Amino acid sequence: MGHSWKNRPGPAAEMADVAAAQGLWERTRPGYRQLVPWMVAVTLVLVWAGVAASGIFPKIYVPSPLRVVRDGATLATSGFAGVTLLTDVLASVGRISAGFIAAILVGVPIGFWMATSDIVFAAIDPMLQFLRPIPPLAYIPIMIIWFGIGELSKVILIFFCTIPIIIISAMSGVRGTQETRLRVARCFGATRWQVFRHVILPSALPEIFTGMRVAIGVAWTCLVAAEMIASQSGLGAMIHTAGNEIRTGVVFVGIIFIGLIGYTMELVIRLIEKRVIPWKGKA
Amino acid sequence: MVSLQQVRKTYPAPVRGQDPLLAVDTIDLTLADGQFCSLVGPSGCGKTTILNLVGGFEQPSAGRIAASGRSVIGPGPDRAVVFQEAALLPWMTVEANLAFALTLRGGRPAANTERIAQMMEVMGLTGFERHYPYHLSGGMQQRVAIGRALLTNPEVLLMDEPFGALDAQTRSDLQRFLLELWSRLNPTVLFVTHDVEEAILLADRVVVMSPRPGRIVDDIAVNLPRPRTWDAVLNREFGELRRQVLDALRPSDSRARRLS
Numbered sequence: 001m002g003h004s005w006k007n008r009p010g011p012a013a014e015m016a017d018v019a020a021a022q023g024l025w026e027r028t029r030p031g032y033r034q035l036v037p038w039m040v041a042v043t044l045v046l047v048w049a050g051v052a053a054s055g056i057f058p059k060i061y062v063p064s065p066l067r068v069v070r071d072g073a074t075l076a077t078s079g080f081a082g083v084t085l086l087t088d089v090l091a092s093v094g095r096i097s098a099g100f101i102a103a104i105l106v107g108v109p110i111g112f113w114m115a116t117s118d119i120v121f122a123a124i125d126p127m128l129q130f131l132r133p134i135p136p137l138a139y140i141p142i143m144i145i146w147f148g149i150g151e152l153s154k155v156i157l158i159f160f161c162t163i164p165i166i167i168i169s170a171m172s173g174v175r176g177t178q179e180t181r182l183r184v185a186r187c188f189g190a191t192r193w194q195v196f197r198h199v200i201l202p203s204a205l206p207e208i209f210t211g212m213r214v215a216i217g218v219a220w221t222c223l224v225a226a227e228m229i230a231s232q233s234g235l236g237a238m239i240h241t242a243g244n245e246i247r248t249g250v251v252f253v254g255i256i257f258i259g260l261i262g263y264t265m266e267l268v269i270r271l272i273e274k275r276v277i278p279w280k281g282k283a
Numbered sequence: 284m285v286s287l288q289q290v291r292k293t294y295p296a297p298v299r300g301q302d303p304l305l306a307v308d309t310i311d312l313t314l315a316d317g318q319f320c321s322l323v324g325p326s327g328c329g330k331t332t333i334l335n336l337v338g339g340f341e342q343p344s345a346g347r348i349a350a351s352g353r354s355v356i357g358p359g360p361d362r363a364v365v366f367q368e369a370a371l372l373p374w375m376t377v378e379a380n381l382a383f384a385l386t387l388r389g390g391r392p393a394a395n396t397e398r399i400a401q402m403m404e405v406m407g408l409t410g411f412e413r414h415y416p417y418h419l420s421g422g423m424q425q426r427v428a429i430g431r432a433l434l435t436n437p438e439v440l441l442m443d444e445p446f447g448a449l450d451a452q453t454r455s456d457l458q459r460f461l462l463e464l465w466s467r468l469n470p471t472v473l474f475v476t477h478d479v480e481e482a483i484l485l486a487d488r489v490v491v492m493s494p495r496p497g498r499i500v501d502d503i504a505v506n507l508p509r510p511r512t513w514d515a516v517l518n519r520e521f522g523e524l525r526r527q528v529l530d531a532l533r534p535s536d537s538r539a540r541r542l543s
Contacts (some may be wrong), residue, residue: 178370180366180368180370181370181372183338183340183358183364183366183370184364184366184370184372184383184431185383185387186340186357186358187338187339187340187358187359187360187362187363187364188360188363188383188384188387188435189358189359189360189384189387189388190387191387194387198372198383198386198387199372202372202374277374278415279373279374279415279416279417282373282417
């Protein structure tokens with residue numbers, strides 16, 4: 001989300017972009033900016049290695065980076081507790097994808113419907129606002145009681161914790177449609193469907209994408225928590241089991257992979273965003 | 284032809300308990316076919332309200348409005364609108380924006396490609412077909428908006444301060460473009476502006492409105508020869524017209540001047 005402010009429209013953002021483009025660093029060292037994230041990562045790993053090697057903390061609390069890499073390699077090949085890393089990753093990603101895609105398929109139409117009908121809004125909004133402040137983690141026991149500890153309970157949990165975000169972003173996207181653009185379409189004799197297809201839907205897309213980016217982060221939080229409480233597979237389950245056995249290295253591998261996959265998903269959404277809504281923030 | 288008969292428009296009171304807001308009062312205005320009419324008045328006088336009423340975006344509280352021989356009940360393709368902001372669709376190319384009205388009327392048959400290319404050329408947009416609106420300057424965006432409005436040959440063109448946000452140079456360029464297009468296609472134009480010079484330079488007649496509630500206080504014929512160029516403003520006749528419009532705009536001022 002670190003870049004999202006840049007995408008916001010308005011003269012301030014434009015001026016910031018111009019300022020960045022004309023900045024001294026940018027002109028004299030064009031490749032410098034790309035290096036910064038890598039330098040930060042390398043520095044952090046070095047500090048970590050230094051702390052681990054110093055012996056201030058027992059190895060069991062702070063494993064060295066090398067140890068974590070070795071644990072990762074073992075996990076990838078022979079696995080942990082009979083499950084390989086790939087199986088755990090696929091289990092987690094599969095659950096997220098299923099719940100998240102379902103939330104988009106159901107949430108976007110509901111959001112559109114709420115934005116266009118006062119009655120639908122009046123019917124759904126109180127429910128939405130009531131459910132939204134409840135931490136999704138509070139649903140976990142109910143999910144387990146109702147749907148067991150299989151896949152279904154996790155997918156439904158992801159669905160419920162992401163759908164309010166999707167609904168609200170779709171609704172406010174539609175409401176943010178510029179009045180003059182609607183008028184242009186109407187004065188050319190556009191039908192209701194044409195107004196929706198050519199004006200409202202594209203206007204709402206940027207907000208929907210922002211909603212998706214927020215939702216994917218929330219989805220990971222919920223999923224890992226659910227897997228830690230009740231699951232045989234998935235990164236959360238792996239961390240939980242490893243924690244019980246004080247296999248700190250494995251816990252680290254799990255945490256690093258959750259971060260990396262979450263980051264990758266964000267990058268994928270950004271990539272799709274660039275393809276689908278290249279005009280975002282420019283008009 | 285556009286006609287407004289005894290048109291009034293009131294808005295609900297902004298604060299409960301107050302009287303409803305009378306925006307425009309008893310407007311009688313008839314535009315002949317192909318006439319270019321400017322509408323000037325102090326800000327908040329209801330110029331835009333009148334434009335929105337003719338456009339069909341709002342309904343009058345009393346009176347009748349007709350355009351192209353029909354009663355106005357809603358927006359319609361016989362009346363194209365250009366707003367102060369270009370209001371282009373940023374997800375469409377310049378060409379697609381220009382052809383938007385045609386797209387809405389069912390595809391873009393090959394018969395229209397020439398028409399579109401011709402309009403692109405007239406508007407000085409050739410070469411920018413595949414560009415997106417945010418690649419264009421404000422003046423070029425407004426040109427696309429005007430081309431988009433005129434591509435389907437509407438009988439009536441409604442313009443709401445279309446050049447209000449542009450710099451002087453671009454504004455004068457676009458005024459020239461507009462006059463050229465108008466003389467070719469000859470739509471009936473209702474042009475809202477607060478710029479007295481612009482109002483006179485473009486129009487066949489200048490209708491002046493009072494502060495709210497907006498009423499028509501003067502209706503001045505402009506008989507300057509056409510085609511007009513910017514130097515028409517240096518003309519003595521032009522100066523006389525300007526004085527007349529300004530007098531109508533500031534009745535209290537002129538009365539004060541006469542008394543002194």
